[in-house]
Amino acid sequence: MHIARRLSTLSLLALALMPAATFAQTPGVTADTIKIGSFGPLTGPNYLFGKLVMNGVEVVYNEVNKAGGINGRKLVLVREDDRCDPATAIAAVKKLIYQDQVFMINGGGCSNAAIAARPEIEQAKVPWVVFAAVADEVTMPTSPYIFSTALAASLESYAQLDFALSHGGKKIAIVSQRDAWGRSRYAPLLEAFKKKGITPVADEEMPADANDGTAQVLRLRQAGADAVIMLLYPKAAAIFVRDAQKLGFKPVLVGQTALSDPLAFRDQVGVPGALDHFFTINQMRYTPEDAQVGKWRTAMQQEFPGDRLSVYNLFGIGSAQVVVEVLKRAGRDLTREKVRDELAKLRGFETSVHPGPVTCSEADHQCHKTPAWIQLVGDKIQLVAVTPVTR
Amino acid sequence: MLAYLLVSGLTTGSLYALMAIGLVVVYKATRVVNFAHGELFMLGGFFAYALHVLAHVPYVLALVAAVGGTLALGLLTERLAYRPLIRAPTVSLVLAAVGFAYVLRGTAREIWGGRGDYIPFPPLIRAEPITIGSVLIVPQQLVVLGGALLCMILFVLFFNGTRAGKMLQATAENAKAARLVGIRVERVYAFTWGVGAATAGAAAALMAPLTLIYPDVGGALLIKAFAAAVLGGLGSLPGAVLGGFTIGIVENLAGGYLHTSFQEVSAFVVIMLVLIAHPSGLLGAAPARRI
Numbered sequence: 001m002h003i004a005r006r007l008s009t010l011s012l013l014a015l016a017l018m019p020a021a022t023f024a025q026t027p028g029v030t031a032d033t034i035k036i037g038s039f040g041p042l043t044g045p046n047y048l049f050g051k052l053v054m055n056g057v058e059v060v061y062n063e064v065n066k067a068g069g070i071n072g073r074k075l076v077l078v079r080e081d082d083r084c085d086p087a088t089a090i091a092a093v094k095k096l097i098y099q100d101q102v103f104m105i106n107g108g109g110c111s112n113a114a115i116a117a118r119p120e121i122e123q124a125k126v127p128w129v130v131f132a133a134v135a136d137e138v139t140m141p142t143s144p145y146i147f148s149t150a151l152a153a154s155l156e157s158y159a160q161l162d163f164a165l166s167h168g169g170k171k172i173a174i175v176s177q178r179d180a181w182g183r184s185r186y187a188p189l190l191e192a193f194k195k196k197g198i199t200p201v202a203d204e205e206m207p208a209d210a211n212d213g214t215a216q217v218l219r220l221r222q223a224g225a226d227a228v229i230m231l232l233y234p235k236a237a238a239i240f241v242r243d244a245q246k247l248g249f250k251p252v253l254v255g256q257t258a259l260s261d262p263l264a265f266r267d268q269v270g271v272p273g274a275l276d277h278f279f280t281i282n283q284m285r286y287t288p289e290d291a292q293v294g295k296w297r298t299a300m301q302q303e304f305p306g307d308r309l310s311v312y313n314l315f316g317i318g319s320a321q322v323v324v325e326v327l328k329r330a331g332r333d334l335t336r337e338k339v340r341d342e343l344a345k346l347r348g349f350e351t352s353v354h355p356g357p358v359t360c361s362e363a364d365h366q367c368h369k370t371p372a373w374i375q376l377v378g379d380k381i382q383l384v385a386v387t388p389v390t391r
Numbered sequence: 392m393l394a395y396l397l398v399s400g401l402t403t404g405s406l407y408a409l410m411a412i413g414l415v416v417v418y419k420a421t422r423v424v425n426f427a428h429g430e431l432f433m434l435g436g437f438f439a440y441a442l443h444v445l446a447h448v449p450y451v452l453a454l455v456a457a458v459g460g461t462l463a464l465g466l467l468t469e470r471l472a473y474r475p476l477i478r479a480p481t482v483s484l485v486l487a488a489v490g491f492a493y494v495l496r497g498t499a500r501e502i503w504g505g506r507g508d509y510i511p512f513p514p515l516i517r518a519e520p521i522t523i524g525s526v527l528i529v530p531q532q533l534v535v536l537g538g539a540l541l542c543m544i545l546f547v548l549f550f551n552g553t554r555a556g557k558m559l560q561a562t563a564e565n566a567k568a569a570r571l572v573g574i575r576v577e578r579v580y581a582f583t584w585g586v587g588a589a590t591a592g593a594a595a596a597l598m599a600p601l602t603l604i605y606p607d608v609g610g611a612l613l614i615k616a617f618a619a620a621v622l623g624g625l626g627s628l629p630g631a632v633l634g635g636f637t638i639g640i641v642e643n644l645a646g647g648y649l650h651t652s653f654q655e656v657s658a659f660v661v662i663m664l665v666l667i668a669h670p671s672g673l674l675g676a677a678p679a680r681r682i
Contacts, residue, residue, distance in 0.1 A: 044500060178652075204651040209611040211406065211602050214399035215646030215654060218392050235509045235603055246520045246529050247395065267511040268603055271529070272519065 028103030029334050032069075034327065035076045036061070037096030039089060039117065040109025040132065042081035048312045049109035049132045054079055055307065056316025057106055057131065057323075059299045064324050071332040075324075078102055084109070086116030093117040097124045104128065104339060106323045111135030111153075112180070122146065127339045129326075131319035132312070134257070135184050139365045145336070147343045149319040149351075149358060151283050152366040154188035156256045159281060159371045159389040160229045161192045166387075167252050167279070169227030173202040173220050175240060176231035182208075185231045185256070192391075201225050210236045213243040220249065227252040234259060238268035245274035255280030260311060262376035279384060281371040284314040285355040287381045293353065318351040322358055322367070325349055343367075355386045394526045396643040402532045404639020405539035406598050410616030411623065411631035412546060413590035419563040419626050420583040423481065424617065426488040427468055428591055429609025430495035435461040435592030436604040437503060440512055450515055454596040458589045464495075465588025469581045477580075492609075499606040512599035531600050538597040542590065543632055550628070559583060615658070622662045624675020633673055637661070 028035035038057060040050025054077070061075040069075065078100045080092035089110075096102045097120070104127040108114035114133035121128050122143050130138055130148035134156070139148045164172045174189065176182050193200060202223035204216045217240065220228060228244075228251050230237050237259055244250070259265050259280045266275055286293045288309040296317055297309040307313075326346060330338040346367065348357040356370025373384040410432060417425045425431075438460040443453035472487040503510065515534050520527040550556040562569040562579040570576050595604075602608060619638050623630025638658040645657030665673060 205654070206651065207611075207655055209608070211598075212399045212403045212643065214395055215643055216651050218395060218647055219651060222392075235605070238509065238511075238603065239601075242529070243399075246527055248527065268509050270511055270514055270600065 026103065026335055027097075027101040029073070032073055033076050034070065034073045034334065035078060035100065035102045036323065037078045037080065037093075037100060037102030037105045038107035038131075039080040039082045039092040039096060039105070040107050040113075041084045042079060044083045046084040046110055048310070049084070050082070050107075052307075052310055052312035053109055053132050053316035053319075054107070055300065055304050056296075056313035057320040058316075059296065059303050059313070060317050060320035060324065062303060063299065070324060070327045071334075073334075075327075077106075080107075082110070082113045082117070084113050086113050089113035089117040090120055093120045097121070097126055102126070103334070104323070104336065106319060107131060108133040108138065108148075111138060111184070114138045118143070118146065125336060127336050127343065129319055129323050129343070132315050136188070136366075137184075142363060142365050144344075145340050147360050147365040147367055149322050149354070149368050150315065151257065151281070151368045151371055153184045154191075154391070155366065155369060155389050156281055156371065157185045157189035157229075157231075158192045158391055159387070160254045160256060161189065161196065161198075162387065162389060163279065163373060163385075164227040164229055164252060164254050165196070166385075167227065169252060171201040171223070171225050172198065172227045172229065173204070173223060173225035173251075174200050174229050174231065175204045175206055175216055175220065177208045177233065177236055178205055179208055181233070181258075182231050189229065189231065195391075200229075206232060206236045206240060208233045208236050210239050213240040214247070216240060217243045217247050217249050220244075220251070221247065225251050227254060229254045230259070231256065232258070234265060234268055238265065238270075241265075241269045241274050241278065242271050245269075245271045250277055253278040257281050257283050260374075262374065262381055263379070266376055275376050279373055279375050282311070282355070282374045283368070283371070284311060284318065284353045285372050285383070285386065286314065286353060287311065287374070288314070289381070296353075314353045318353040318358075321351040321353075322346070322349065356388055392647060394524070396647045397640060398526055398528060398532065400640030400643035401636060402535055402601070402639070403642070404636035405536050406594055406602070406612070406635070407615045407619045407638050408632045408635025409539050409542055409590055409594035409597075410612055411619035411635050412543070412628060413587040413594075414616055414620045415623075415626060415628055415631045416559075416590070417583055417587040418620070419628075420559060421473065421484075421580055423473065423484045423488065424625075425468070425584070425587060426485060426613065427472070427492035427495060428587065428616065429611075429613030430492045430499070431461050431464055431468070431588045431609070432591040432595045432612060433499060433604070433606060433609040434464060434495060435588075435595030436512070436599045436602075436608065437499060438592065439596040439599055440510060440604055444512065454593065457592040457596040459592075461592030461595075462585040462589040465585040466581055468588065469584035473580070473584065474577070496606055496609070503604075503606060509603040509605050512604055514600045529601075535597050535601060539594070542593050542597075546590075546628065555582065559586075618658060618662055622658075622665055622672055624672025626676070627672065627674040630672055630674035637673075 042051045065074045082089035082092045106129045108130040109132045111133045115137045128146045134153045136154045176186050260282045300309045326342040329342040344362050346360045355372035358367045360367040370388045375384050435457045439453045439457040442448040472491040514531040516530045619634035620631050623634030646654035
C-alpha cells in the first residue's frame with residue numbers, strides 16, 4: 001500500500017514535469033523562449049552582409065515578440081561575428097550550437113564562411129535558414145536541415161542569360177572576373193549557354209581590381225556584342241562601363257546582385273549616360289526608398305537609431321519572416337525535425353520583401369527563385385521585371 | 392585600336408611609375424622595400440577625398456594636403472617601423488613594414504570600410520570623353536598623365552637642383568661617406584621615407600577618380616609598382632618610370648591583341664624575360680664584380 005502510494009506520487013510528478021523535460025531535450029527551447037543563432041560579419045569591411053542583415057532579422061523578431069511571440073514563446077537572437085573568415089565562421093557556429101545551444105540558425109552572410117560552417121551545422125542537425133550567402137555550395141548538394149532565402153549564384157547566372165535574350169540579345173558576350181566568386185557564377189553561366197544551344201560571341205576576363213577596361217571593351221566591340229553579361233564586382237564593373245561609354249560601345253549591360261545599388265554604381269562609374277542600357281538584379285522586390293517598405297524604415301530607425309534602411313536589412317527581414325512562418329507551422333511542441341519538415345513543405349510563401357513567393361521542397365532548398373530586374377531612370381530605381389528562373 | 396590601347400597603357404603606366412618612384416626613393420637610401428607603400432597610397436586617396444569631397448576644399452589644396460598628410464605618415468612609418476630596427480636584419484625591416492601596412496589598412500577599414508565599399512571621387516574636369524585626333528579620351532586621363540609627368544619632372548629637379556636632393560643622393564650612394572662629410576644620415580633616412588610616401592599621396596590624389604577609393608586599393612598597386620621598379624632596375628629612378636610605363640603598355644597590348652586573360656600575366660612574363668637577359672633591370676646598374 002505504502003509502495004503503491006509512493007509510485008503513484010512519482011507518476012504524478014513525472015507527468016507534471018513532462019513538458020519541461022521535452023523542452024529540456026530540445027536545445028534552445030524553453031517554456032517561453034526560442035533561441036535562434038546568427039553568424040556573419042559584424043565587423044570589418046563586409047559588415048553589410050552580416051550586421052545589417054541581422055538588424056533586419058532582429059526587427060522582425062522584435063515585432064513578433066511584441067505581438068506575443070510564436071505559440072507563446074518569444075524569439076531570442078544570438079549574434080556571432082565571423083568577419084567573413086571561414087575559420088572564424090566554424091568557431092562561431094560551434095559556439096552557437098554547443099555553448100549557446102541555439103535551437104536553429106538564421107544567418108550566413110559570406111559564401112566562403114558559410115561553406116566552411118556548413119559541415120558543422122549539418123553534423124549537429126540544426127535547422128539553418130541562410131540569409132545572404134549565395135554560393136551554390138552552401139545549399140548544394142541538398143542537406144536535410146539547410147535552406148536558403150537568398151538568390152543562389154547559379155540561378156542569377158541563368159537569369160542573366162534569360163534577361164539578355166528577352167531584351168533582344170543576339171550576340172551575347174561575357175566579361176567576368178575569375179576569382180572564386182566569379183567562377184561560382186561563370187561555370188553555371190556557361191552551362192546556361194550550353195542548355196540554350198548558344199555560344200557567347202566573346203568571353204573576356206577582367207581582374208576585380210582593374211584600373212582600366214579598354215582592352216576588354218575593344219575586344220567585345222570588335223566581336224559585335226549587343227548584350228554583355230557582367231560577372232564583376234562594383235569596381236571592375238564601374239571601370240568597364242566607364243570605358244565602354246568612353247569608346248561609344250553601348251550594348252545591353254546585364255548585371256547581378258553585386259551591382260544591386262544602381263545609384264552608388266552611377267557615382268562609381270562617374271560618366272553621364274553610361275547606365276542608360278544597364279540592368280541589374282535586386283534580390284528584393286523593393287529598394288529601401290520605396291513607399292512599400294516604409295514600415296520597415298520606421299522600425300529600423302526606432303530599433304537602431306542613426307541607421308538608414310538598406311537593402312541588406314531587407315535580406316534579413318525576408319529571411320526572418322520565413323523563419324517565423326515555419327516556427328508557427330511547427331507548433332507548440334517544437335523540435336528541430338518538425339522545423340526541417342515545415343521548411344521542406346514551404347510552398348508559395350509571400351514575404352513582405354521578396355520579389356516572388358518563397359518555395360522550398362525536399363529536393364530543392366534554394367527557396368528564392370525570383371530575381372527582380374531594376375534599372376536607374378534619372379534618379380529613380382525602377383522595377384523592370386520580376387521573372388522566376390529555372391535551371 | 393592601337394592608339395586606344397597605348398593611351399590607356401600610358402595612363403595606368405603613369406600610376407605604376409609614380410608608385411614605383413616612391414618605392415625606389417626609399418630603397419635607394421635604405422635598401423629596404425617599403426611594403427606599406429600601397430597603404431600610404433590608399434590613405435593619400437582618403438585624405439584627398441575627405442578634404443575635397445566631404446569638406447569641399449578646392450582640389451589643388453586637397454592634393455597638397457594629401458601630399459603633406461602622406462609625407463607625415465611616411466615620417467611616422469620611418470619612426471615606428473624603420474628606425475627602431477635600423478640595425479636589425481633586412482627581413483625584420485621588411486616584416487615591420489608589412490605589419491605597419493596591416494595597421495594602416497585595418498585603421499582605414501574601421502573608418503571607411505562600410506561606406507559603399509568603393510568610394511567614388513568626382514573627376515576634376517568634365518566627365519564626358521573628348522576626341523583628340525581620332526581617339527576618344529576621358530579628360531581625367533590627361534589630368535593623370537600631365538600630373539604624373541609634372542611630379543616626375545619635380546623629382547628630377549629636386550634630386551639634381553636642391554641641396555636636400557643632393558644630400559639624399561649622397562646618402563644613397565654611401566651612407567658612411569655621407570656621415571663623414573657631415574650629413575645627418577638619420578634625418579636623410581626620415582626625409583626619404585617622407586618623400587617616398589608623398590609620391591604615393593600625389594599618385595592617389597591624381598588617380599582617385601579613375602581607381603575609386605577603398606581600404607584595399609593599395610595591395611594590388613604595390614605589386615605592380617614593385618614589378619615596375621624591378622623591371623626598371625631597383626634603385627634607378629628613370630628605370631622606375633620606364634618600368635611603370637612599360638608594364639602599363641604591355642598589359643594593354645597583350646589584353647587587346649592576345650586575350651584579356653593574358654593581361655595580368657603578360658607584364659610579369661616580360662619582367663622575367665628582361666631579368667634573364669639583364670638581371671639588374673632595364674636601367675639598373677650592373678653589380679660590381681670583385682677581381
